[in-house]
Amino acid sequence: MALLAVAMSCSGLQVRILSIDFTLPYLLKDENYPIGGWAIELSIWLRALENAGHETAVLTWKGALDHVGPGQQIRLIETYDPARGVRVAKWFYSYIPKVWAATRRYRPDIIVMGARGVQTGIMAAIANQLGIPFVYRVVSDADVDERYKIGLRRYEQLSYSWGQHRSAGFLCQNGYQRDQLAAQFPGKPIHVIHNPIAMAENATAPLPRAKRGYVAWLGVFRYPKNLPLLLQLARELPSLKFRVAGTPSRDADQATLDAVNGLRQLPNVELVGYIRRADIQSFLSEAAMLLCTSRYEGFSNVFLEALATGTPVVTRRPVDPDLIVLRHALGGSAEDEAGLSRSVKAIWDMDADEYNALAQRCQIYVRANHSPAVKARELIAALTPLVPNPKGPMLDSATPVGAGPGSCASGA
Template identity: 25%
Template sequence: MVLLRSEKGRGPSHRKPRGGTHEARSTPPGGTPVLLLGLGPGAESGPCASQGSSLNRTTPPLPDPSVLLVLPDLSGGGAERTSLNVRQKLCGQGRNVRLALLEARGEYLDLVSPDDYVLPSSRPLRGLARLCPPDSPQRALAQIPLLMGLLRREAPDVLMSSMADVTLPLALAFAWMPGRRRATRWIAREGNNTRVVIERAFPNPRLRRPVEKLIRWAYRSADVCLAISPGVAQGLVDHYDVDPKRIRIIANPVDLEGVRAGAVTPLTVNLPPRFIVGVGRLAYQKGFDLLIDAFSQLDDPGLDLVLVGSGPEEAALKARAEALGLGKRVHFPGFVEHPSAILARAEIFCLSSRWEGFGHVIVEAMASGCPVVVTDCEYGPADIVQQGENGILVAPDSSDALAAGLKQLLLRPDEAKRLATRALVRAEDFSVDTIAASYWDLFAETEASP
């Protein structure tokens, strides 16, 4: 499905109030027109309205393009899950879609066999890149020859890079290979709030400015920029001067069958009888410190909090829970490959993020039958959740707002059940079947473009 946003309606005052705990922001905040694919039929009642497909279905079919999906590794994030889900679905349909990793590591590596992905040929260069700090300029430079080797060996018709830490060195690799650049159509996928990520990584403006210039050049060099939500797309326009005509939006695909099957499987971790759950990397972005503070405001001693994930903030979060006298009621089971069994048993799922690109786990929680309370942060959650229809949106970066949203559902179990039932329907809009088809349309459209 292709959707077109009107040029009108800039700013939050133009969004129709939806009532409830928090009035959602305008998504995207700007009014630049961009094409949206794969948001599903639920988008008619969400931030966009269907305008029909822009692909010309009357032209003779072209041979299927060869597609290469490039990731830094298989860490447990949305970009990795998306690439795995899309590749599995399209390969099952006989499409030529391959996965390339710059490094064979990450929580999702056990989900694939060595035959399912390719690595750069040069072991010494891969070892050199591993010695460089993650997300550093040194690692980006070390990845350039790795990507050049992949391009020579694989020679894809279409290449999709995910995340800025691959997109930037790939742009530099293409700059050294003009012949390969002319032969390969390049889609730069962005799945996060890049501006905030760079601001936190480079707090010194003098260091940040050249990085931002390079990122801007890299995104403007791609044939297509793929965003996973309207807000991410608007950020590419506003902060990196990307031509909106070259932006497409496809939401993350969710393996709904896998989520539902996982929801009824036996638990692999010990859980308390009643609990609220948060799922994600234990990092500042995810706002679990805010969730712990919000949990401390709930007057329900029989209720616990389970934070599923791993990350650099784990020790600080445990210390925070202890300081609030909640050490025995806040649980840290670690990373779980398939959290739907936990989500299905929770009273509420809470996403407390300070920023997002989409909010993949929100859809997983919805598909698991769990009512959701999520922050209306930049970007993504408000494109999934309709306030008071299939979940609760609250103001971001506020433990008080999170506590109010959680209390609303804990005190009104009938409302929680109603929202969870409607959320099951909303989750269908993000099924891997629907989204993978939009990805293939994009690959074919990009390869056929002049």
């Protein structure tokens, strides 16, 4: 879950933005822990905003500072210990009081949160009590239609819906999300801002087709990722090698677990387990394509990570965000499952010269359209009108929660 502490203003004033996320410390430590796309996106936003001179912080769990260690650019503020307490009751005697206290001490100008759940309503309520705007960052197409109920208990659904209605605005990943929210919340500010990805100016040129030997699949093993479809495609294409990276989520459904077991039995499939963030570029750059079998996404960070290495993406049309794969010819955007299989085969069998041109096109697209600096400016432009009186730089009275850019502090 995530709250984003964002700073902003084209005139040079700082806007202090607060985020909340309880998986970010594991990402910063690059550990074998299921990490959702929002944590990855959040980490890129935060670094880009800090680099642009703005002020950000992230609420997280007690003990995270020692766990992560020094030297992080992202400022962490500890709240409560999720491993202690009675499961439901601790929301009221531990989580809410400590998150409320840490938020109040930080004195944010705005709260931006992603990943739907009970925390959406809690953070919207805290923002309301503090008299500051709450903005929700949509991280999946399921956030904006009836699919939001998937995986949420009834009280979590109610809290998420309440938080949506109390939001000052929405940040979307694609046009579908914008259109759905515009129909539900007419008059509220809604902006489409595609995900950023950090890419070095001197990034390595894409490997030629001759050095790419497999179809890559990367993600957390859970219902939205549609592992049964991956199993079906691997069976249909026995002459192609598949390398599948990821681990099961803690709440993985039985169909997903059965599909993983089925993949393990196929001779053309290699399950490589968790891949550290430091090794993802190598994994994707040596693949002939990235295959996405998801039932739904929003704007997959893995798409951008693959394209940045010159690796084309093959996905279904409903998961192709704003049809970027189709419109920019970045791989295969299939209308249905049968078309997905044909697209995989077509990319695999593509003439080497044609493939190498495709790989270069993928990398050029990312560099031109998803720079963190550019996307941070878009984010700031969207949030600035919601913050009429930014507090500016943090004062000495606030130093207990973060003594300067890049530092970490405990709010517990």
